[in-house]
Amino acid sequence: MVVLTVREHALQVLVVERAKPPFFGRLALPGGFLEDGENLDEAAQRELAEETGLAAEQVHVRQFRGYGGPDRDPRGRVVSVAYVALMPDLPIPTAGGDARAARWEPVAGLLEDPAVLAFDHHRILSDAVEHARDMLSHTTLATTFCPPEFTVTQLREVYETVWGTELDPSNFHRKVTRADGFLVPAGAKAASDGGRRANLYRAGTATQLYPALLREHHSKPGARQEP
Amino acid sequence: MVVLTVREHALQVLVVERAKPPFFGRLALPGGFLEDGENLDEAAQRELAEETGLAAEQVHVRQFRGYGGPDRDPRGRVVSVAYVALMPDLPIPTAGGDARAARWEPVAGLLEDPAVLAFDHHRILSDAVEHARDMLSHTTLATTFCPPEFTVTQLREVYETVWGTELDPSNFHRKVTRADGFLVPAGAKAASDGGRRANLYRAGTATQLYPALLREHHSKPGARQEP
DNA sequence: ACAAAAGTGTTAAGATTACACCCATGG
DNA sequence: CCATGGGTGTAATCTTAACACTTTTGT
Numbered sequence: 001m002v003v004l005t006v007r008e009h010a011l012q013v014l015v016v017e018r019a020k021p022p023f024f025g026r027l028a029l030p031g032g033f034l035e036d037g038e039n040l041d042e043a044a045q046r047e048l049a050e051e052t053g054l055a056a057e058q059v060h061v062r063q064f065r066g067y068g069g070p071d072r073d074p075r076g077r078v079v080s081v082a083y084v085a086l087m088p089d090l091p092i093p094t095a096g097g098d099a100r101a102a103r104w105e106p107v108a109g110l111l112e113d114p115a116v117l118a119f120d121h122h123r124i125l126s127d128a129v130e131h132a133r134d135m136l137s138h139t140t141l142a143t144t145f146c147p148p149e150f151t152v153t154q155l156r157e158v159y160e161t162v163w164g165t166e167l168d169p170s171n172f173h174r175k176v177t178r179a180d181g182f183l184v185p186a187g188a189k190a191a192s193d194g195g196r197r198a199n200l201y202r203a204g205t206a207t208q209l210y211p212a213l214l215r216e217h218h219s220k221p222g223a224r225q226e227p
Numbered sequence: 228m229v230v231l232t233v234r235e236h237a238l239q240v241l242v243v244e245r246a247k248p249p250f251f252g253r254l255a256l257p258g259g260f261l262e263d264g265e266n267l268d269e270a271a272q273r274e275l276a277e278e279t280g281l282a283a284e285q286v287h288v289r290q291f292r293g294y295g296g297p298d299r300d301p302r303g304r305v306v307s308v309a310y311v312a313l314m315p316d317l318p319i320p321t322a323g324g325d326a327r328a329a330r331w332e333p334v335a336g337l338l339e340d341p342a343v344l345a346f347d348h349h350r351i352l353s354d355a356v357e358h359a360r361d362m363l364s365h366t367t368l369a370t371t372f373c374p375p376e377f378t379v380t381q382l383r384e385v386y387e388t389v390w391g392t393e394l395d396p397s398n399f400h401r402k403v404t405r406a407d408g409f410l411v412p413a414g415a416k417a418a419s420d421g422g423r424r425a426n427l428y429r430a431g432t433a434t435q436l437y438p439a440l441l442r443e444h445h446s447k448p449g450a451r452q453e454p
Numbered sequence: 455a456c457a458a459a460a461g462t463g464t465t466a467a468g469a470t471t472a473c474a475c476c477c478a479t480g481g
Numbered sequence: 482c483c484a485t486g487g488g489t490g491t492a493a494t495c496t497t498a499a500c501a502c503t504t505t506t507g508t
Contacts, residue, residue, distance in 0.1 A: 034306070040295040066293045066308040068267040079261070079306065081293040153487075171471070173488060195486025196478035211469065212439075380460080398498065400461060422459025423505035438496070 001030050001047050002128035003085040005104065006145045006161050012104040013125060014051060014092070015117075019101075022074045023118030027110070029125065030102060031080065044083040051102050052092050059087040060144045064131045065124075072120045084128045086135075086144045129162075136162055137212045140182050143203035149186045151198035152176060163215050175213065181206025228257050228274050229355035230312040232331065233372045233388050239331040240352060241278060241319070242344075246328075249301045250345030254337070256352065257329060258307065271310040278329050279319050286314040287371045291358045292351075299347045311355045313362075313371045363389055364439045367409050370430035376413045378425035379403060390442050402440065408433025 003014035015027045030051040034043050040063060045056050052059075061083055068079040092102060107129055114122040136142045136159060143150070145158045156172045159165075176182055183201040190198045230241035242254045257278045261270050267290060272283050279286075288310055295306040319329060334356055341349040363369045363386060370377070372385045383399045386392075403409055410428040417425045 034295060034304075037297050039297060040293055040306070043295075063293060066267055066290060068261060068270075068308065070264050070266060077261075079267070079308070081295065081306070081308070151487090168472075169486085170473085170488070170490095175470090177488095192479050193486065194480070194484085196488075198487055214470085378460090395498070395500085396459085397461070397463095397500080402497090404461095419506050420459065421507070422457080423461080425460060441497085 001044060001051065001083050001085060002125055003030070003048065003052065003087065004107070004128070004132055004145075005087050005089050006158050007089045007104055009157070009161060011107045011129070011162050013107050013110065014102050015105045015110075016051070016102050018118055026118040027105065027116055028118040029121045040081050044085075048085055052087075052090075054087065054090065054092075058090075058144070058148075059085050060141055061085045062135075065127055067120060067124060069120065080124075082124050082128065084132055086132065086141055088145060088147050133162055133215065137215055138209055140179075140203065140206050140209055143182075146203075149188070149200040149202055151190050151200060152183075153193075153198060155183075155201075159213065165215065179206070179209060179211075182209065228271060228278065228310050228312060229352055230257070230275065230279065230314065231334070231355070231359055231372075232314050232316050233385050234316045234331055236384070236388060237333045237335065238356070238389050240334050240337065241329050242332045242337075243278070243329050245345055253345040254332065254343055255345040256348045267308050271312075275312055279314075279317075281314065281317065281319075285317075285371070285375075286312050287368055288312045289362075292354055294347060294351060296347065307351075309351050309355065311359055313359065313368055315372055315374050360389055360442065364442055365436055367406075367430065367433050367436055370409075373430075376415070376427040376429055378417050378427060379410075380420075380425060382410075382428075386440065392442065406433070406436060406438075409436065 001014070005012055005014075014030060016030045018024055018026050018028050030047060032043070032047050032050070034040070035046070038046070041061070044061055044063070048059065048061060049055060062085075063081060063083050066079060066081045068077075070077060072078060072080075092104075107125065110116055111122070111126055111129070116122070117125065142155055142158045142162075145162075146154055152173050153169065155176060156167055156169060159172070160167055181204040184204045186200040186202050188200045190200055228241070232239055232241075241257060243257050245251055245253050245255050257274060259270070259274050259277070261267070262273070265273065268288070271288050271290070275286065275288060276282060289312075290308060290310050293306060293308045295304075297304060299305060299307075319331075334352065337343055338349070338353055338356070343349070344352065369382060369385045369389075372389075373381055379400050380396065382403060383394055383396060386399070387394055408431040411431045413427040413429050415427045417427055
């Protein structure tokens with residue numbers, strides 16, 4: 001499970017400290033084995049609940065890739081099916097449950113050094129983040145990083161944090177408020193953050209986003225032939 | 228493996244007739260088990276070679292999803308990692324090799340009746356086709372359905388066949404010939420098909436397509452709130 | 455000459471970008 | 482009053498869609 005959230009202006013991922021070999025004491029992505037009678041999605045939901053105490057409500061869980069290299073686990077051949085989960089910055093009841101010492105860690109730091117995470121989890125995290133970035137372009141899932149009611153600026157900060165870019169506040173505002181089914185006005189206004197109070201919105205019913213939000217400001221198309 | 232091609236104006240998929248139970252005599256997608264020392268991509272390449280006699284050249288192979296429901300194989304718990312392969316309409320040397328009687332079957336017919344394919348292969352095929360459709364929008368992979376040199380019209384027919392839509396020939400022509408790195412002029416001209424002879428192109432070096440090709444003519448955005 | 459396919463031109467509508475500008479709030 | 486953030490207006494540029502129109506070929 002690559003459980004992502006936006007916390008303290010950074011994309012963060014849930015990691016556990018390994019309590020036994022191999023990779024004793026190293027950081028790893030949470031996960032586990034399939035149990036009898038479960039399909040893959042159910043197993044992912046169960047693992048998520050065990051690690052975070054959260055049910056599938058308010059969390060978007062999605063399979064994104066399988067990993068099956070022969071040497072990825074020194075104990076033997078293991079095939080893993082990886083899932084990304086996007087969720088708001090909720091308190092994680094690590095104290096209760098099986099208390100596996102799950103904690104948030106900024107993604108940027110983990111991606112810098114491929115040797116921090118155990119197994120091939122650096123690669124898995126990297127793939128998951130890339131997957132999540134694409135999802136924000138084409139779907140309305142950015143709202144799953146937000147609390148139930150949020151402002152347009154909060155939503156923009158999610159995009160800016162996950163993409164690592166800056167977006168024009170006025171154009172972003174128009175785009176998301178006009179996209180059909182993306183945002184529903186909640187009626188109330190947020191507390192002031194030093195200026196005019198912003199309108200609050202809830203996530204709408206749309207899942208696909210059209211037109212898509214562009215990730216880079218006029219990124220160059222494909223590969224060039226003559227630079 | 229969901230091996231797709233465009234043949235006789237239809238999207239077709241490589242199927243095998245099962246030679247032993249379960250599902251004896253029924254149609255199924257080709258596939259097999261991981262061997263020692265292989266990672267998932269290598270296993271997919273090997274299976275593709277065994278079924279079609281073709282190497283990874285001229286074929287695009289890509290993992291798209293894992294399947295692990297507890298009852299998907301009556302013999303016991305099997306987790307499958309599914310791959311799509313896109314290839315041109317090449318003759319398949321089924322006679323040689325392990326002669327598993329692989330053959331092309333139109334996708335449309337197979338998707339109509341969920342009970343034709345063995346196991347959960349109807350679902351897998353359906354997911355693969357959806358994945359392939361999305362890939363054509365955002366990447367230049369449509370060229371992998373074409374022979375080494377092809378005309379713009381041939382390429383357009385690939386899109387029309389896979390998407391099941393009709394596209395405006397003139398607008399399509401402009402779009403793909405201007406997309407940077409998509410098509411490279413091959414110099415020659417194709418034989419006439421009843422009219423003016425078309426220029427031949429080869430696939431360019433770009434892999435991503437920007438701007439993306441739109442699948443539906445002005446498809447309605449997301450979900451509507453008030454119909 | 456004519457039909458059919460290939461490819462170019464044109465125009466209106468929609469999207470994107472950049473940025474000026476007004477609105478509302480707290481200090 | 483005024484700095485700060487929220488939100489709307491506007492014009493240049495790009496993209497799309499629809500379709501008229503020219504070019505090239507086989508019959």
